[in-house]
Amino acid sequence: MDWLHAVAGLFVGVMVGMTGVGGGSLMAPILILLFGVAPVTAVGTDLWFAAITKAVGGVVHHRHGGTEGGPDYEVIRRLCIGSLPAAIIVLLLLSQIDTHQVKSGFIMTALGVVLILTAIATLFRGRFHHWAVHARTDTAGRFLRYQAGLTVMAGAALGIMVTLTSVGAGALGATLLLLLYPLRMRLQKLIATDIVHAVPLTLVAGIGHLWIGNFNGMLLLNLLIGSIPGIIIGSMLASKVPEKVLQPLLAVVLIIAGWRLIA
Numbered sequence: 001m002d003w004l005h006a007v008a009g010l011f012v013g014v015m016v017g018m019t020g021v022g023g024g025s026l027m028a029p030i031l032i033l034l035f036g037v038a039p040v041t042a043v044g045t046d047l048w049f050a051a052i053t054k055a056v057g058g059v060v061h062h063r064h065g066g067t068e069g070g071p072d073y074e075v076i077r078r079l080c081i082g083s084l085p086a087a088i089i090v091l092l093l094l095s096q097i098d099t100h101q102v103k104s105g106f107i108m109t110a111l112g113v114v115l116i117l118t119a120i121a122t123l124f125r126g127r128f129h130h131w132a133v134h135a136r137t138d139t140a141g142r143f144l145r146y147q148a149g150l151t152v153m154a155g156a157a158l159g160i161m162v163t164l165t166s167v168g169a170g171a172l173g174a175t176l177l178l179l180l181y182p183l184r185m186r187l188q189k190l191i192a193t194d195i196v197h198a199v200p201l202t203l204v205a206g207i208g209h210l211w212i213g214n215f216n217g218m219l220l221l222n223l224l225i226g227s228i229p230g231i232i233i234g235s236m237l238a239s240k241v242p243e244k245v246l247q248p249l250l251a252v253v254l255i256i257a258g259w260r261l262i263a
Contacts, residue, residue, distance in 0.1 A: 002222050005035070009049075009226025015250065016053075016227075017234020018241055025118050027223065028111060028166050029257035037219070039104040039111065044214030046166040047206035049223050051199060053231070054169075058196040071196040072189060075181065078148055079197045082155025083162075084204055090163040091208030108261045111165040115258030118167060119251040121175040128175055132182035151180055155197075162198075163205040169198035 012026045027049060031042035058071070097103045121128075136143050154176045161168035173194045177185065185193065209215055 002218075005219060005222035006226035008034070009223035010230040010233075011226075012223075013227035013230020013232075014234035014237070017231040018237055018246060025115060025167050025170060025254060029115065029261060031219075032108065032111075033257065033260055037216075039107040040209075040212075040214040041216055041219075043107055043111070043164070043166045044206065044209030044212070045216050045220050045223075047162070047202050047209055048215065048220050049227070050166060050169065051202040051206050052224065053227065054195050054198045054202060058192075058199045070189065071192040072181075072185060073196075075151060075177070075184075075193050076197045078151040079155035079158070080200060082152040082157075083159030083197070083201045086156040086159030087163040087201060087205045087208065090160055091205065091212070094163075094208075095212050107164060110161075111167060112258040112261030114161050114165045114167045114172070115254045115261065118171045119254035119258065121171045122247055122254070123251045125171075125175050125178060129178045129182055132179045136182050147180060154180060158197075159201060159205075162201055163208070166202075166205075169201060170194070173198065 008027070008030050012030070015026055028042050028046045031037040031046065032039055037045075094103065097106075158168050158173055158176070161172065174190060177190050177194060181190070206215075
């Protein structure tokens with residue numbers, strides 16, 4: 001089974017490199033549905049997978065992004081004010097649930113719902129951005145008044161979703177940033193901000209799941225062996241595969257996986 005885990009990591013790495021969608025959106029359902037990994041272990045291991053890969057990406061964006069394309073640390077601070085306390089609260093609640101079957105069933109349902117939301121965010125991100133630009137232009141005063149508070153609330157929502165499911169820091173996080181900051185960020189800055197915020201969030205959530213006991217170190221190593229070359233391959237193929245074809249296909253896969261987990 002070890003080489004199959006590496007192949008799964010390779011596949012997810014390629015898809016992340018080509019689409020930018022967070023690895024958790026694909027990795028967690030693959031581990032649960034195809035390999036039969038317990039949901040709590042899949043989520044805990046996937047959080048460490050995300051923390052390591054996003055940390056590498058965050059360093060690259062910090063060093064090479066410059067002023068225009070680098071992460072927006074003010075926005076990251078607002079997101080962390082909401083996401084990190086939310087993650088800790090969820091971890092404390094999970095640690096108090098003794099029945100493994102109940103915990104696994106709850107996490108599977110939450111993961112299924114978040115996957116479907118991720119698919120919707122992937123499909124309609126452009127429309128959401130168009131709507132946000134109009135709202136920002138037409139009601140600028142009101143929009144700016146509530147922007148900081150809404151960012152903290154968005155961070156809290158991401159903290160809950162990521163800690164429960166390991167999914168949400170990628171596509172959903174980027175979509176929320178598009179809605180809240182439609183004029184402030186170019187695409188590169190938005191991606192950099194989303195990735196850098198995900199590093200402390202997935203690390204805190206990953207440490208919590210490790211503390212609870214939801215972690216498989218050998219599984220993580222096998223996934224990383226495949227994912228690292230996969231991300232390189234995917235990044236090289238990104239410009240050659242039409243986004244209009246790939247994104248709907250990815251969204252369909254996420255919807256099917258989400259429905260399988262819920263049903």
